[in-house]
Amino acid sequence: MAQGIWIVAEQRTGELRKISFELVSEGRRLADQLGQPLTALLLGSNIKDKASELAKYGADTVMVADDERLATYTTDAYSSVIAALAQKNEPSIILLPGSVQGKDLAGRLAAKLGVGVAQDCVELSLEAGNLVAKRPIYAGKAYATVTFKDSVPQIATARPNVLVLNEPDEARSAEVVDAEFSLDDSQLKTKVIEFKQEAGGKADLTEAERIVSGGRGMKGPENYKLLEDLADIIKATVGASRSAVDAGWRPHSDQVGQTGKVVSPNLYIACGISGAIQHLAGMGTSKVIVAINKDPEAPIFQKADYGVVGDLFDVVPALAEQIRKLA
Amino acid sequence: MNCVVCLKQVPDTETQIKIAQDGVSVVTDNIKWVMNPYDEYAVEEALRIKDKFGGEVTVVGVGPKRVTESIRTALAMGADKGIHVDDPSALGSDSLGVARILAAVIKDLDYHLILCGKQGVDDDYGVVGSILADLLGIPQISVVVKLEVSEDGKSIKAHREVEGGSLVIEAPLPALVTAQKGLNEPRYASLPGIMKAKKKPLDVKTIAELGLDAAQVGEQGSKIKVLRLTPPAERKAGKLVEGETPEEKAANLAKLLREEAKII
Numbered sequence: 126m127a128q129g130i131w132i133v134a135e136q137r138t139g140e141l142r143k144i145s146f147e148l149v150s151e152g153r154r155l156a157d158q159l160g161q162p163l164t165a166l167l168l169g170s171n172i173k174d175k176a177s178e179l180a181k182y183g184a185d186t187v188m189v190a191d192d193e194r195l196a197t198y199t200t201d202a203y204s205s206v207i208a209a210l211a212q213k214n215e216p217s218i219i220l221l222p223g224s225v226q227g228k229d230l231a232g233r234l235a236a237k238l239g240v241g242v243a244q245d246c247v248e249l250s251l252e253a254g255n256l257v258a259k260r261p262i263y264a265g266k267a268y269a270t271v272t273f274k275d276s277v278p279q280i281a282t283a284r285p286n287v288l289v290l291n292e293p294d295e296a297r298s299a300e301v302v303d304a305e306f307s308l309d310d311s312q313l314k315t316k317v318i319e320f321k322q323e324a325g326g327k328a329d330l331t332e333a334e335r336i337v338s339g340g341r342g343m344k345g346p347e348n349y350k351l352l353e354d355l356a357d358i359i360k361a362t363v364g365a366s367r368s369a370v371d372a373g374w375r376p377h378s379d380q381v382g383q384t385g386k387v388v389s390p391n392l393y394i395a396c397g398i399s400g401a402i403q404h405l406a407g408m409g410t411s412k413v414i415v416a417i418n419k420d421p422e423a424p425i426f427q428k429a430d431y432g433v434v435g436d437l438f439d440v441v442p443a444l445a446e447q448i449r450k451l452a
Numbered sequence: 453m454n455c456v457v458c459l460k461q462v463p464d465t466e467t468q469i470k471i472a473q474d475g476v477s478v479v480t481d482n483i484k485w486v487m488n489p490y491d492e493y494a495v496e497e498a499l500r501i502k503d504k505f506g507g508e509v510t511v512v513g514v515g516p517k518r519v520t521e522s523i524r525t526a527l528a529m530g531a532d533k534g535i536h537v538d539d540p541s542a543l544g545s546d547s548l549g550v551a552r553i554l555a556a557v558i559k560d561l562d563y564h565l566i567l568c569g570k571q572g573v574d575d576d577y578g579v580v581g582s583i584l585a586d587l588l589g590i591p592q593i594s595v596v597v598k599l600e601v602s603e604d605g606k607s608i609k610a611h612r613e614v615e616g617g618s619l620v621i622e623a624p625l626p627a628l629v630t631a632q633k634g635l636n637e638p639r640y641a642s643l644p645g646i647m648k649a650k651k652k653p654l655d656v657k658t659i660a661e662l663g664l665d666a667a668q669v670g671e672q673g674s675k676i677k678v679l680r681l682t683p684p685a686e687r688k689a690g691k692l693v694e695g696e697t698p699e700e701k702a703a704n705l706a707k708l709l710r711e712e713a714k715i716i
Binding site: 137142199200201204224225226228229231232233235236237239240241242243244245257260261262263264265266267268269270271272273274275276285314315316317318319320321322323326327328329331332359376377378380383384385391392402403409410412413414415426427428429430431432433434435436439440443444446447448451 | 471581590593609621680690709
């Protein structure tokens with residue numbers, strides 16, 4: 126009988142990412158409802174001292190797989206270690222980060238275990254002890270609520286920035302155990318040869334709490350300086366619409382929308398973005414949406430909590446100035 | 453260097469999604485079906501590899517009759533042959549079911565590299581590539597924005613974006629990569645290309661011909677069951693920020709964000 130909920134923590138260069146704590150928090154809620162223990166899996170190299178951080182958010186046990194070959198994520202090594210551990214321990218549910226890495230891992234892990242996987246979930250619940258996952262489809266134009274068939278464990282990835290984070294309890298500790306695993310070098314075919322950190326250290330769009338985004342109304346790449354200035358003041362990440370990216374004004378990685386990134390920040394400020402259906406799908410779950418646009422008929426205003434009809438070239442610098450004064 | 457590209461046909465991204473009466477599917481009347489945008493990058497990359505190294509590009513698609521159009525589009529862009537798995541028992545397959553079908557087709561092909569889009573822009577699962585790679589026992593590199601094949605044609609170096617940075621990953625061939633926007637600019641099919649495509653081979657196969665059991669695919673073989681589809685939450689009507697001048701509007705907006713939304 127499968128027993129227990131697992132979450133797979135995500136670390137990069139030895140630091141745990143926020144989604145790891147979101148997963149422990151959610152895993153704790155589900156574990157309490159099921160009356161089952163919560164185990165956090167931590168893979169890396171010399172990583173054991175990070176276990177206490179996962180305990181604070183609610184993990185009962187932290188299972189650590191410590192190996193030089195696990196220092197940096199590779200699909201081969203991580204999926205084979207976790208699949209073997211899951212086969213041995215038979216958890217009923219495994220939750221992973223809905224990050225680029227987590228989604229890559231979840232697919233391969235599900236394949237190895239021959240079970241279903243629900244990607245990018247925004248809501249997790251239990252019905253008769255089974256995992257029920259709500260996830261966006263068509264980039265958020267609709268939502269699918271799904272359950273699993275013939276799947277032990279049930280595997281889901283959770284979108285960053287959506288699940289409720291527990292208050293860390295400094296007094297809470299977890300049992301830390303060494304995972305028993307073996308890694309066959311002949312099975313490790315992919316090799317990471319370089320990691321390039323993005324300059325500036327800004328949060329990725331998918332993890333950002335605030336986003337300032339610009340569209341065709343920006344008129345050219347040079348004008349994004351205005352948005353960057355505002356973003357600096359409110360600690361936001363700069364995004365773009367598809368038309369701005371296709372015009373070559375901004376890199377592809379900045380695109381928000383159906384063929385770009387789907388984001389859910391606390392604050393989304395859309396500047397000179399009319400609001401094509403693909404864009405609205407990609408940012409529609411933002412908690413507060415501000416639209417600044419010259420055209421009062423722009424569809425973006427139907428999604429915005431606060432609309433400013435005006436020229437962004439006047440309004441954006443004035444807003445930056447006002448917020449600077451408030452600070 | 454032989455490449456295989458896996459194709460999905462999806463509703464154009466302009467499509468308004470309406471939930472059907474049954475509550476578990478979307479209304480497909482009047483939908484404009486197109487090649488999945490991420491698969492276009494996969495096709496283009498395969499063609500560029502062929503231009504440089506020679507070899508053949510085979511396109512594989514699963515789905516009803518209409519999927520032929522997308523396969524023909526890829527042939528018109530320059531792919532050499534198409535394989536279309538058209539079988540009623542394949543309908544309703546989840547990612548595992550589709551990957552099983554693709555694996556059954558591809559395992560007998562002489563291939564070096566498999567390219568898929570990073571995800572279908574309909575269901576957004578993004579796992580068919582990973583499952584397919586696992587079923588074939590080959591390495592995968594997903595969400596690739598730059599791909600280099602080594603001069604000896606034995607390995608690849610792929611650049612992938614992750615949150616806050618990018619990685620360069622090396623893998624021996626055969627391997628599978630999934631394409632992200634930014635990988636390339638897909639070409640348009642030329643008129644001569646479209647004419648030529650009509651004469652290129654396009655095999656249609658059934659589940660039985662692939663040696664698969666119908667119970668392993670379609671709704672029967674699916675590990676995921678859709679309970680219901682729902683529209684996104686309605687956003688309540690927002691307010692227009694008042695003010696005579698841009699400065700006044702900006703001041704009022706800042707005040708609302710601070711005092712009402714409590715967000716800055």
